[in-house]
Amino acid sequence: MTTSRRRFLKLSAGGIVGLSVGGVSLRAFAAEHVDPENPQAKALQYVHKSAKEGQNCANCILLQGNAGEAWRPCGVFPGKLVNAEGWCAAWAKKPG
Structure with a gap:
């Protein structure tokens, strides 16, 4: 069960970072x-x-x-x- 929980946390953290970086690149197009x-x-x-x-x-x-x-x-x-x-x-x- 801990393996699944760790994987979930890693994927969640990666998703948050990806959304943050994606937001920065979208703002570049509104330059x-x-x-x-x-x-x-x-x-x-x-x-x-x-x-x-x-x-x-x-x-x-x-x-x-x-x-x-x-x-x-x-x-x-x-x-x-x-x-x-x-x-x-x-x-x-x-x-x-």
Whole structure:
């Protein structure tokens, strides 16, 4: 009987930790947009609308999230969302 009780407690503790971590990752998707006036954004020349033909966040390898969404997470700006039509100096063409 103690083996079952121990297993239950371990699974319960794991579930609580999993829900906590899951809550943190869900909050990341509710992040705010990158402010072009932010010092890091300024240093990387980030803009919400790219002026460079064929270069925007949507076709950058650093952009994360689901294709087609207007605002998505970027590896360069943790916890922030960038405009898929935006651009910054860290832009690197997505393969393919």
